[in-house]
Amino acid sequence: MSAQIIDGKAFAARLRARIGEQVVPFRAAAGRAPGLAVVLVGEDPASAVYVRSKGKATRAAGMESFEHRLPADVGQDALLALIDTLNADPAVDGILVQLPLPAQIDERAVTTRIDPDKDVDGFHPVNAGRLATGIDGFVPCTPYGCLMLLKDVLGDLSGLDAVVIGRSNIVGKPMAQLLIGESCTVTVAHSRTRDLASVVARADIVVAAVGRPELVRGEWLKPGACVIDVGINRTETGLVGDVDFAGAMSVAGAVTPVPGGVGPMTIACLLRNTLLSAQRREGLPVDERAL
Numbered sequence: 515m516s517a518q519i520i521d522g523k524a525f526a527a528r529l530r531a532r533i534g535e536q537v538v539p540f541r542a543a544a545g546r547a548p549g550l551a552v553v554l555v556g557e558d559p560a561s562a563v564y565v566r567s568k569g570k571a572t573r574a575a576g577m578e579s580f581e582h583r584l585p586a587d588v589g590q591d592a593l594l595a596l597i598d599t600l601n602a603d604p605a606v607d608g609i610l611v612q613l614p615l616p617a618q619i620d621e622r623a624v625t626t627r628i629d630p631d632k633d634v635d636g637f638h639p640v641n642a643g644r645l646a647t648g649i650d651g652f653v654p655c656t657p658y659g660c661l662m663l664l665k666d667v668l669g670d671l672s673g674l675d676a677v678v679i680g681r682s683n684i685v686g687k688p689m690a691q692l693l694i695g696e697s698c699t700v701t702v703a704h705s706r707t708r709d710l711a712s713v714v715a716r717a718d719i720v721v722a723a724v725g726r727p728e729l730v731r732g733e734w735l736k737p738g739a740c741v742i743d744v745g746i747n748r749t750e751t752g753l754v755g756d757v758d759f760a761g762a763m764s765v766a767g768a769v770t771p772v773p774g775g776v777g778p779m780t781i782a783c784l785l786r787n788t789l790l791s792a793q794r795r796e797g798l799p800v801d802e803r804a805l
Contacts, residue, residue, distance in 0.1 A: 516763050516764065517741075517762065517763045517764075517765070517766040517767055517768055517769045518667070518767065518768040518769070519763075519768075519769060519770075519771055520663055520666075520667060520742075520768050520769065520770045520771075520775060521774070521775075522659070522663060522770055522771075522774060522775040522776055522777065522778050522779050523774045523775075523778045525662070525663060525666060525778075525779065525782075526659075526778035526779050526781070526782040527778075527782075529662070529779075529782040529783075529785075529786065529805065530571065530574070530575055530782050530785060532804065532805055533575050533782070533785050533786055533789055533805060534574070534575045534576055536789060536804065536805070537575055537576040537577060537789065538576065540789070540792060540793060540796070540798065541576065543796070543798055544792070544796045544798065546578075546605065547576060547577050547578045548577045548578070548607050548608075548788050548789050548791070548792035549577065549578040549579075549580060549603075549605045549606045549607050549608070549788075549792070550568075550572050550577060550578070550579055550580065550606075550607065550608040550609075550610065550634065550784070550785075550788045551580040551581075551582065551600045551603075551606045551608065551609050551610070552565055552568055552569065552579070552580070552581050552582070552610045552611075552612065553582045553583075553584065553593070553596065553597075553600075553609070553610070553611045553612065554581070554582070554583050554584070554612045555584045555585075555586065555588055555593065555611075555612070555615055555616060555619070556584075556585070556586030556616055557586060558614070561612045561613075561614075564612065565581065565612055567781060568610070568781055568784065569581055571781050571782070571785060572785060572788070575785050575789075577785065577788060577789075578605065580600075580605075580606060582596060582600075584596070586616050587616070587618075588616075588619075589618070590618065590619045590620060590623065590624075593611075593615075593619060593624060594623065594624065594627050597609065597611070597624065597627045597628055598627070600632070601627075601628065601629040601632060606632065607632060607634075607788055607791040607792040607795055608632055608633075608634030608784075608787060608788040608791050608792075609628050609629070609632045609633065609634070610634060610635050610784065611624050611625075611628070611635075625637045625638060625639075626638060626639060630651070630652075631791065631794070631795070632791060633652050634652055634655075634784060634787035634788050634791055635652070635654060635655065635784070635787075636651070636652040636653045636654035636655065636658075636688065636787070637654065637683065637684065638652075641653075642683070642687075642688070645688055645691050645692070646691055648695065652787050652790075652791070653688060653692065653787075654684055654685065654688045655779075655780045655781075655783035655784045655787065656684065656685050656723075656744060656776060656779070656780045656783075657685050657688045657689035657692055657721075658688075658692065658783045658786075659776055659779025659780055659782065659783045660689060660692075660721055660742045660744065660776055660779070661689075661692045661693070661696070662779065662783070663742060663770065663775075663776070663779065664719060664740060664742060665696075667740055667767075667768045668719075668740055671693070671696040671697065671698050671719070672696065672697040672698070673697060673698070673699070674698050674699070674718040674719055675698070675699050675701075675716055675717050675718045675719070676693045676698040676699065676700045676701070676717060676718065676719035676720075676721070677700075677701045677702075677703055677713055677714055677716075677717035677719070677720050677721070678690045678693070678700065678701070678702050678703065678721045678723065679703045679704070679707075679710070679714075679720070679721065679722045679723060679724045679729070679730065679756070680703075680704060680721075680722070680723035680724040680725070680744070681702055681704045682723065685723040685744055686702060686704075686723055687702075689721050689723065690702050693719070693721075698719065701713060701717070704724070705724070710729075710734075711731070711733075711734040714730060714734040714735060714736075715734055715735070715736055716736060717735075717736055717739055718736065718738075718739055718740065719739065719740050719742070720735065720739055720740070720741045720742070720757075721742045721744065722741070722742070722743050722744060722745055722755065722756035722757050723744035723745065723756065724745065724756055725745055725747065725756065726745070726747070726756055727745070727747040727749055727754050727755075727756070728754055728755070728756070728757065728758040728759075729745075729756050729757070730743075730756060730757040730758065730762070731758050731761055732758050732760070732761020732762045732763070732764055732765045732766075733761065733765070735762060735765045735766050736765075737765055737766075737767075738766065738767040739765070739766050739767060740766065740767055740768045740769075741757055741762050741766045741768070741769045741770065742770050742775070742776060743755035743756055743757040743759070743769065743770050743771075743772050743775060743776065744756065744776050745757070745772065746772060746773070746777065753772055753773055754772060755770075755771075755772035755775075757769070757772075759771065759772065786805050789805070790802065790805070
C-alpha cells in the first residue's frame, strides 16, 4: 500500500481562488483593494525569489502589492521608520518584513514594531498571546497552512495524538497551539528529545519542522499516520524535506511532498490573513469559514 500524496499546490490554488472571489465585494464596499506591504533588506537570492512570488500571488488575487527594497547595510532606525510609515498608511492592511535580516538589525525589535493588527505573518508577541489564549488574531502562515491540509485529509482532529518536531516561534510552537485548539493530544519534540523514534511511533499526526534532511524515517511512523513535512533542505541530490519521503510512503496514510506540499500553502495563507485584516479594518463582515 502506498500513502496518499497531499497536494498542497492544488489546495493552495483553490484557497487563492476563494480569496480572489471575496476581494471583489471588498473592493466594491471599501473603494480600494486590500494592500500587502513586503519589505526586503539586502539581496539574498532565496528571499528575493520568495518576495517576487508573494507579489505575483498578491496581484493575481486582486490585491495591492507594495514592495520596499532596502540595501543590506541599512540602519535599524531607517527600517523601523519605514515600518512606522506603513503602520500609519491606510492603504496597507498587512506588513511583512522578509527574514532573515542582516546582523546589524535586531529581528525582535522589527517584529514588535509592526502593528499587531497588520502583522499578517503572525509573529508579533501580541498575536502569539492571542493564539495561546484563543482570541482572534493572526496565526503564522505556515502552521495554519499545515492545519488546513490536516483537516482536509482527516476531518475532525479531536482526540488524535500529534507530534510536532521543532519548537521555533515561526512553526513549532504555533503548530502545537493550533493542534491543542483542535483537541489533539500534543507532544513537542526537538533536538534534545530522547528516543525520538518511539515518540513518533505513537503519533496519528506528525509535523516535522526541524530543518534536518530526512531525519524522520519511514520505519518510525505509525501505520496510517498523516505526515506533514515542513522542512526544505538543499542537498547534493536536490531539495528534500525533514522526512524520508520514500520510506514514509510505504507506511503512512498521507504525506506532503517536498516541494509542492506545505510551501504553496504559506503564501496562500498570507493572502488570507491580508484579506481578513482588510475586512476587519474596514468594519466589513468577516467569514473565516469561507476561507
